[in-house]
Amino acid sequence: xxxxxxxxxxxxxxxxxxxxxxxxxxxxxxxxxxxxxxxxxxxxxxxxxxxxxxxxxxxxxxxxxxxxxxxxxxxxxxxxxxxxxxxxxxxxxxxxxxxxxxxxxxxxxxxxxxxxxxxxxxxxxxxxxxxxxxxxxxxxxxxxxxxxxxxxxxxxxxxxxxxx
Amino acid sequence: xxxxxxxxxxxxxxxxxxxxxxxxxxxxxxxxxxxxxxxxxxxxxxxxxxxxxxxxxxxxxxxxxxxxxxxxxxxxxxxxxxxxxxxxxxxxxxxxxxxxxxxxxxxxxxxxxxxxxxxxxxxxxxxxxxxxxxxxxxxxxxxxxxxxxxxxxxxxxxxxxxxxxxxxxxxxxxxxxxxxxxxxxxxxxxxxxxxxxxxxxxxxxxxxxxxxxxxxxxxxxxxxxxxxxxxxxxxxxxxxxxxxxxxxxxxxxxxxxxxxxxxxxxxxxxxxxxxxxxxxxxxxxxxxxxxxxxxxxxxxxxxxxxxxxxxxxxxxxxxxxxxxxxxxxxxxxxxxxxxxxxxxxxxxxxxxxxxxxxxxxxxxxxxxxxxxxxxxxx
Numbered sequence: 295x296x297x298x299x300x301x302x303x304x305x306x307x308x309x310x311x312x313x314x315x316x317x318x319x320x321x322x323x324x325x326x327x328x329x330x331x332x333x334x335x336x337x338x339x340x341x342x343x344x345x346x347x348x349x350x351x352x353x354x355x356x357x358x359x360x361x362x363x364x365x366x367x368x369x370x371x372x373x374x375x376x377x378x379x380x381x382x383x384x385x386x387x388x389x390x391x392x393x394x395x396x397x398x399x400x401x402x403x404x405x406x407x408x409x410x411x412x413x414x415x416x417x418x419x420x421x422x423x424x425x426x427x428x429x430x431x432x433x434x435x436x437x438x439x440x441x442x443x444x445x446x447x448x449x450x451x452x453x454x455x456x457x458x
Numbered sequence: 459x460x461x462x463x464x465x466x467x468x469x470x471x472x473x474x475x476x477x478x479x480x481x482x483x484x485x486x487x488x489x490x491x492x493x494x495x496x497x498x499x500x501x502x503x504x505x506x507x508x509x510x511x512x513x514x515x516x517x518x519x520x521x522x523x524x525x526x527x528x529x530x531x532x533x534x535x536x537x538x539x540x541x542x543x544x545x546x547x548x549x550x551x552x553x554x555x556x557x558x559x560x561x562x563x564x565x566x567x568x569x570x571x572x573x574x575x576x577x578x579x580x581x582x583x584x585x586x587x588x589x590x591x592x593x594x595x596x597x598x599x600x601x602x603x604x605x606x607x608x609x610x611x612x613x614x615x616x617x618x619x620x621x622x623x624x625x626x627x628x629x630x631x632x633x634x635x636x637x638x639x640x641x642x643x644x645x646x647x648x649x650x651x652x653x654x655x656x657x658x659x660x661x662x663x664x665x666x667x668x669x670x671x672x673x674x675x676x677x678x679x680x681x682x683x684x685x686x687x688x689x690x691x692x693x694x695x696x697x698x699x700x701x702x703x704x705x706x707x708x709x710x711x712x713x714x715x716x717x718x719x720x721x722x723x724x725x726x727x728x729x730x731x732x733x734x735x736x737x738x739x740x741x742x743x744x745x746x747x748x749x750x751x752x753x754x755x756x757x758x759x760x761x762x763x764x765x766x767x768x769x770x771x772x773x774x775x776x777x778x779x780x781x782x783x784x785x786x787x788x789x790x791x792x793x794x795x796x797x798x799x800x801x802x803x804x805x806x807x808x809x810x811x812x813x814x815x816x817x818x819x820x821x822x823x824x825x826x827x828x829x830x831x832x833x834x835x836x
Contacts, residue, residue, distance in 0.1 A: 301655035333808035338516030377653030417662030
């Protein structure tokens with residue numbers, strides 16, 4: 295696995311370890327993409343999902359699985375995952391654009407409407423992006439979930455933004 | 459003479475959990491710690507913890523610290539800070555250098571029926587040319603600076619070590635506004651959790667596996683201004699000609715921890731060497747009791763792991779200590795211990811945990827073989 299050598303996974307490698315949403319599901323709107331690929335003892339995402347879409351069970355080292363048909367793409371799990379490894383991808387945002395929501399714990403917190411630079415899993419700049427939503431309620435405990443709008447072709451690549 | 463039912467040494471997660479369990483059962487508990495504040499490393503941990511959601515995972519470390527301090531206070535645990543154990547004598551006597559107001563110290567001899575040692579671990583160092591240059595420090599020191607004292611150790615950081623400490627502290631240094639310009643790992647692969655590595659990669663930190671730090675070069679002011687790294691061969695020796703110079707003002711070293719065993723040595727507890735657990739550790743049984751009757755251990759002092767396992771081991775030590783004082787029925791104590799060992803087993807599963815489970819079983823077996831058998835022979 296490349297991840298343990300380099301610290302990141304290509305989408306194809308990820309798809310061999312985690313069940314990712316189907317094209318049909320992506321077409322329906324926002325959905326959680328879980329990029330948790332090692333059996334570590336951790337399960338807060340399971341309790342975080344009030345739709346019962348995320349399952350870990352016993353033992354807690356099981357990888358989480360997401361029932362994408364139950365997932366509404368609400369983004370609560372994104373803020374609860376201690377590994378910051380869950381993203382919400384919406385490939386049905388508009389004809390040409392998609393959105394990606396990710397946890398962002400750096401200062402300053404981005405604001406809605408900001409023009410930013412989107413980066414991929416390696417931290418490489420991918421494209422310009424626009425912040426379309428920032429969720430940061432007390433329940434998220436200082437893990438704001440930031441949503442950026444990007445050209446649709448980068449939806450599987452963009453996972454964060456360049457630090458402000 | 460001052461007397462207590464239970465003395466707990468070290469107020470980190472293991473010591474706090476042990477104190478809470480013992481005090482809840484009605485024991486007079488004294489908890490001593492050499493630091494200015496209790497909590498061990500918990501108050502430096504600003505990230506959300508892994509683990510079971512039934513046990514506060516997803517909660518930030520310092521919030522878990524606050525909850526434990528609250529519980530300890532409610533249970534009536536007495537805490538002495540800036541206080542150090544300096545001697546252990548026959549007859550359950552412990553000498554403590556107690557910190558008192560105004561920075562003064564007072565030596566107090568305490569008679570304690572039971573002793574729980576939860577002294578934690580200390581950072582390993584890596585030696586290289588220029589390693590004493592100002593700007594070179596432990597990753598834990600850098601974490602204390604940013605998260606406790608709110609001071610940046612520098613602006614451009616080279617982190618050495620890709621275990622969870624190196625990865626998490628790199629992330630937190632960036633949260634504090636520093637740039638991590640390189641993360642160096644001598645092994646061919648990243649040591650810590652992939653998700654921790656992934657979040658610093660997303661932030662643009664280059665990770666150099668099979669590399670080591672060769673030299674920290676001081677600038678005109680005598681502090682680090684450049685760091686030389688190089689690729690290593692299979693024997694971890696730098697390969698000449700692969701050196702690379704990086705502009706940086708700080709080198710932080712996250713090269714693992716080793717159990718702090720001064721106190722268990724003072725108590726003459728039987729030790730064993732265990733590489734995966736970080737060095738010499740005390741033998742103990744499933745009650746966390748050492749080869750010395752009435753002396754218990756918990757947490758990183760029994761082998762370096764993490765806060766969740768330290769908490770659970772602390773609970774076992776606390777329960778066992780009060781059981782032997784007759785404050786809990788043996789049946790009840792055994793029931794609680796079985797539950798906790800089950801939770802510990804769950805924490806010691808998967809690619810990062812199973813080795814620790816094997817080693818823990820080895821420690822328990824070695825205790826049976828060397829400590830129990832020796833007692834039977836007497």
